[in-house]
Amino acid sequence: MSVAENLKSETAETILSVNNIEVIYNHVILVLKGVSLTVPKGGIVALLGANGAGKTTTLRAVSNLLRGERGEVTKGNIIFNDDEIQDLTPNELVRRGCIQVMEGRHCFGHLSIEENLMTGAYTRKDGAAAVRDHLDLVYQYFPRLKERRKSQAGYTSGGEQQMCAIGRALMSKPSMILLDEPSMGLAPQLVEEIFEIVRDLNQKENVSFLLAEQNTNIALKYATYGYILESGRIVMDGDAKELRENEDVKEFYLGTGGEGRKSFKDVKHYRRRKRWLA
């Protein structure tokens, strides 16, 4: 197999690849300093890191929602299904099958749950009947939403709103969902429930996921691959299983490991010697 063919077969299996992008806010604030990552078709990839590491910015760069925050991608490119997408509008991107579920859910509070879901179908052109069928499918995944379909979204619980946000994204018939902090502010049991649904969607509907999470533990449980971001750079990546067993990840993100630590002083000491920052 020649090099070119080899490349081609590789891109055929990749749904999204982000190549060395740099993002600047307000023309001065450099937030992403060269981030690269790939999401295989049908994969669940986790983007991990602390507050302010650049997870949300990365997702927004892909979904092209940066402009609303006065940010722009100044270097690198983003390929979705073999096309460069960094200059497309979010509208066009959703039409092509890539949609973001924003951090903090962002349901339309004054609209009912069902209306919220229907807004997700805004870009679809395949007719009302198909949209109706799809709505039933979404209700199958989220039976709770069906019970509350007439309620104003603003008055539903956090978990229901998160489901509503994911369901709304599903209504656009996406091949890829960018999921930002689905666990935020939810009870552990609910988080589990939502991730189970994500896995279901991934397996049955063949939707690829790129998910940004602070909850490293659960994210690595459901993801197949993970990237760790720190101050705008990818500092580590690997199979989810590998990352789960990595000593540094355990220490810094999972809160386990780091045996032999006697006092808080040792922790600090260890942090300073953190390998991958050197």
Place this chain on the structure above:
Amino acid sequence: MELLKQIFIEPFETMYALPDLLLQTLWEGFVSGTLYSLIALGFVLIFKASGVFNFAQGIMVVFAALCLVGIHALGVPAYLALILTLGVMALLAMSVVQFVMKPLVNQPDIILFMSTIGITFILIAGGQIIFGGEPKAMITEELGLPTGSSVLEVSGGIVIFQHIDIAAAIIAAILIAGLALFFNKTKIGRALRAVADDHQAALSVGISLEQIWVVVWFAAGVVALTAGILWAAKSDVSFALQVIALKALPVLVLGGFTSIPGAIIGGLIIGFGEKLFDLYWGVPLLGGGTESWFAFIIALLFLLYRPEGLFGEKLIERI
């Protein structure tokens, strides 16, 4: 003591003694109230969907009416002229979005507000160049609007209902019902409410803000055209009409900048309020002429004690 009696007792005695006068005043209040509501509605539509306080709404009323009369003056039949005017309003909506909203998106609200003042001047100048500045008569009869009046006898007195006023109230009601239906039952209407709720999220699900803006600016144009026809049918089409748009400001303060029911109820309250106040308190106590400022005093009181209005969200600081 005498003053208190004049304030608290005599007006009500007059109301009781002359019910026909009261009824006539209420009717007039209702009619001007519906028109204030219509104008305020135009503001609310645009403010909700784009956070822009559209200073040009008043001149849009005049411009739409001018277009209609001007096109008709060229020999075009009235209904065709109406349709063509709608086309002009659609064109206006698209140009505003293309040349003002799109380049200025994400700029501070005050910049967008200033740009709508710019639009105002462009429309004034454009209107004068194309159609001339002199007042024109509205083509009321050609449009099939009634012109007569009916008289109702009430306990010895009479109340006069101008047919054009009745038509105005009905048309305003139909327009409002139509808009409500559009917002609640159609895909674009749903998207519009979504944008009003959370425009970032709307963007993220693939709703095109530009499309929505064109729709709301066009809707505001239709509302402006309706208000222009109905108002000008009672006077003339002239640039002086744009000052009635200033009356929409107190209506907005009263009803809240983001509430459509608020605009309607606020308009009616101001309409009833200013007519009643003028007749029963203004004339005997202050020598009349209170209609021009009554609404603004109400607005001032609201700004002092309930700045978000009757139905609004606390958003007024965004202007």
